[in-house]
Amino acid sequence: MKVAVLTGGGDCPGLNAVIRAIVRRASEHGFEMMGLRDGWKGLLDDNHFRLTRETTSGILHRGGTILGTSRVNPFKVENGLERVKRAIERNGIHAVIAIGGEGTLSAATRMSQEGLRIVGVPKTIDNDLNGTDFTFGFDTAVHIATEAVDRLHSTAESHKRVIVCEVMGRHVGWIATYAGIAGGADVILVPEIPADLEAVAQHLVRRNAGGRTFSIVVVAEGTRIKLSADQNEQLVTTGALDEAGRPRLGGVGNIVAAEIERRTGFETRVSVLGHIQRGGAPTAHDRVLATRFGVHACDMVARGEFGMMAALRGNDIVSEHLAEATRELKRVPKEFFEVAQVFFG
Amino acid sequence: MKVAVLTGGGDCPGLNAVIRAIVRRASEHGFEMMGLRDGWKGLLDDNHFRLTRETTSGILHRGGTILGTSRVNPFKVENGLERVKRAIERNGIHAVIAIGGEGTLSAATRMSQEGLRIVGVPKTIDNDLNGTDFTFGFDTAVHIATEAVDRLHSTAESHKRVIVCEVMGRHVGWIATYAGIAGGADVILVPEIPADLEAVAQHLVRRNAGGRTFSIVVVAEGTRIKLSADQNEQLVTTGALDEAGRPRLGGVGNIVAAEIERRTGFETRVSVLGHIQRGGAPTAHDRVLATRFGVHACDMVARGEFGMMAALRGNDIVSEHLAEATRELKRVPKEFFEVAQVFFG
Amino acid sequence: MKVAVLTGGGDCPGLNAVIRAIVRRASEHGFEMMGLRDGWKGLLDDNHFRLTRETTSGILHRGGTILGTSRVNPFKVENGLERVKRAIERNGIHAVIAIGGEGTLSAATRMSQEGLRIVGVPKTIDNDLNGTDFTFGFDTAVHIATEAVDRLHSTAESHKRVIVCEVMGRHVGWIATYAGIAGGADVILVPEIPADLEAVAQHLVRRNAGGRTFSIVVVAEGTRIKLSADQNEQLVTTGALDEAGRPRLGGVGNIVAAEIERRTGFETRVSVLGHIQRGGAPTAHDRVLATRFGVHACDMVARGEFGMMAALRGNDIVSEHLAEATRELKRVPKEFFEVAQVFFG
């Protein structure tokens, strides 16, 4: 029985650990594993190679994906679905394991509805996929962001500065929240709550008056600025923000830093972490989660649990409907805002 | 309202993060926080100091505990309970938050049954406490052990050796299992399954015959040797093992290494990680969990949830009966043995 | 005998290790140590505190500086020199140990020429100070930059991208060269050699043609663009560069990335590491170097070696004239360009 596996979307530490686990488990089920190159594109272009224990040896702790990846969506390609179906038939592929985030799993859901045998593995450093407590890659991203916040702390303190650290998180603030709590940030700004920059400035002024002459602000890249206060409305009229409070140019970190400096007079610096959060060796935590997902996904194929994906519930790996993963974004719950006590919306 | 906090038992990364979170939350509840020095001993000796935001500043990421710790158990001290009660009364302590493992929480459970107002916070790098999905400190221990396994891997491979890595885990194999999976170990030995050294040796010989001229064996310190095979019985008669399969002298890692070398003829080395697994800065994951536990424990005092402890269920922090934590050990479930495929019992 | 110590200029991992070593050594010489707050400003404002073994305990591995720092230059302040002299007399300060970079040591040199007893300790993450083989802080900056390049590598490879990583180095390319060699960069651009972007683009195209579908470009922030090629001249006329080849807006990393994408058509991303390179815990290497510098500086005071600074020569700590440190920048020697084989000027 031939089973194909693909990785789609952005980079995420742990992809190779999933692939390795699938291949090892497959040999017990007697599956022949086929690696599709560059996500769904590998099916459209009939570009693939055989995966064996040997070709997946030594990759457990390596970042990236040996399969390559792309953002190609078969439903946005002419005759895409037809071509996918033909490739599956031509190659005698029994089932496809799709490892990916919102985009990849949405396509997987639709294909499954079209009758294809698909099993999913959720992947996102942002942790915004529904239907699973956590995804691999998130812990690594938090680990890297926290190390950065730790380093920025000492400079902020010695130099009596405000330092704004922009982390990943386009739609949700999981990385910002975790790295902010772990790094002891003084302000955390997330997409879930439009940021009230005036309240932020006042908080920093109060800290300063109390002898805390430095502060760390962690902001998720997708954070919008709250437009109720007059000063923030100016950011729209000057073209810095659009009418939803999103920065027009550059990252939100730069705007937050500039506004803090303008409103408080405190010397403020910004650090934008960017891609270092999604590359390189996964943490031990993510390697274990990725391995368990891979083993479970393979077992799902064996059991015929199609249209579903591997998911983490408590410390158990379970099967969850694919549609559930993309039904809505998993946002940071209120409890965290209370724990951190440093959210300003 | 005065609330006392203590840390008991062995070192565990994240203790300071719990203390800091408790103190910060306490200031919102209007509690006055008192730090007891060296666990229950601080109550017996009336040795304590005031905890404030200032005295707990900058400790979030630091290992150890600013409160000190000891293994003193009031129930094993003459008039211990009486002295504890008097100290609580004399100092006007409304409630005690006890951060600790099996020993500390057992004493806490009994005190609670004696009518004292106690809230617990579970602590163990071994992750063997029942009633909570995870405890802080465990992720850090796994992180350190995995880094060690990664490093040993390259030496094993270049030198065509077997390397045995002994990790912590007196009663359960959580650290060995996680570090073994994350590090890609070829054999994992845990207290849950008596180790069949002959099966281990045969597995390593098969690997070697297949061209894998090196192997990594991860063994938890509490692993016992299975005594059914004749050769293992000899270890009892020679005095290396007692009749339960426990090593009489030295660690189990040394015995496993010596037996592998004797049975296979492969050059074998042992590395005993020891205390580096339980000291130093906690991982980001553990800092967040520790902080959430601390905030929740403080809220439990405010809500009067005594005789209970903070616990993790999925990604939620909940309150769980103290007695539940020590009712039985939380062992590694079978699923992990299947995931790793490298357990030999 | 009273000896004062100050730290000036930007943050640099290892400052606290120097301070700690000075204070410990001072107690053997019988010096009373005085810490000046915020660099030379502490002398101008008479703002200082006593340094003892106790107040410098536990700081060896901590980033930042417990003395605080500033860029205040007494020679640019009205009556600055006069005020410094009076403060030294009023407080009975026998000598001042100034830990700092180009700015701080230039002021120190002039003060020394004015007859004050000054000993210097060279500090710069950029490693551009003359008269010493290395300065502390540099190894830590390289360590952090290399970790980042390692992480970017896996993403570049999986996603078939060019990733440009901008590192610190305003006047020299030491960090870029070391991190580039250590991280296996495919192109390294440094201030010492104006960058020939057309040659860079052609190199990346050749790599791609040879099957290397990804590349890592490390660029020092102070790199200028070579203006001989026609396409680069356009960057001047469009206002992106000034006539010396320096970017007018934003960092040079963004311009290099944009130009690579335009000239090659390859998807290109940029990562600007920024302040995380100069904060946080120093590497073991930097802690040892900083400690040796501190001990030596204290001995220099005892021996009356004023107007000089501690310096590293081979693996020996020696005394060097302060003026030597700032006489000229220490540039990356040609040998490194040949070693890396990936410089494009």
Added chain:
Amino acid sequence: MKVAVLTGGGDCPGLNAVIRAIVRRASEHGFEMMGLRDGWKGLLDDNHFRLTRETTSGILHRGGTILGTSRVNPFKVENGLERVKRAIERNGIHAVIAIGGEGTLSAATRMSQEGLRIVGVPKTIDNDLNGTDFTFGFDTAVHIATEAVDRLHSTAESHKRVIVCEVMGRHVGWIATYAGIAGGADVILVPEIPADLEAVAQHLVRRNAGGRTFSIVVVAEGTRIKLSADQNEQLVTTGALDEAGRPRLGGVGNIVAAEIERRTGFETRVSVLGHIQRGGAPTAHDRVLATRFGVHACDMVARGEFGMMAALRGNDIVSEHLAEATRELKRVPKEFFEVAQVFFG
């Protein structure tokens, strides 16, 4: 022109970086590179393979050696020299680059004296090779040992314990000295100075009396115990030590810990780091040094500098006579003992 390369002796982070650099430089000189398997054994057994840019891609940061290694010494094998000569002739090998420590370079020196064209690259994590300021691998070992000492510190402090950390260093105390200084150890014991355990105990008692209720002792594995004091002589009569002060059984760390506990009554633990110090990814510092050594060694072949090895002098790479490397051990100079102020001999 065909050039062979081999790696001999124990594992050392950076070996692959040297190999990669040699192969890349070789392609510029037009050399054809041949990799000998398992050190000199590869020549004796005629076991080798071709090294190209492709086969050495992606190994820069990987621990171990792709060539394998052994401790086989041709001068201890029957007709060893003759067989080496014949293999060189048969394969048309113009020159051999030998990367190794004391054993490998001693053999290389003799072969060179026998007229063979040999170039050396010094390798030892212990940093005990003469003729070069530093060797690659040492910085990585110090980095790992310092991380361990940092972690042990927090446990020692919280638990009011003495912790003894045994690090590598059979003949010299470089690793112990550097990790001890970097980790802020309270006692450092090295092979250069027989350890006076009574003086150590008294020092710890004084610290304790002064309120420092914990201590860290770093001891190099090759440290001998000073036998002048009566109590230490007992260790000989009880068989714990031989007459040179070397432990008969187990490591010196265990004896030091046991004796400290016996003489002071303080709870004392020991941690033996072992092989984790010599495996895994090299630090950035070691990758750069290894790369520069590799490039230089290749240039030495091109220039005909045989019977010599690459060496670091200040920040320059130079050529040094092979015999110089093994003439005597490079011991830790006295200056370091004064810097650390915590040696007890």
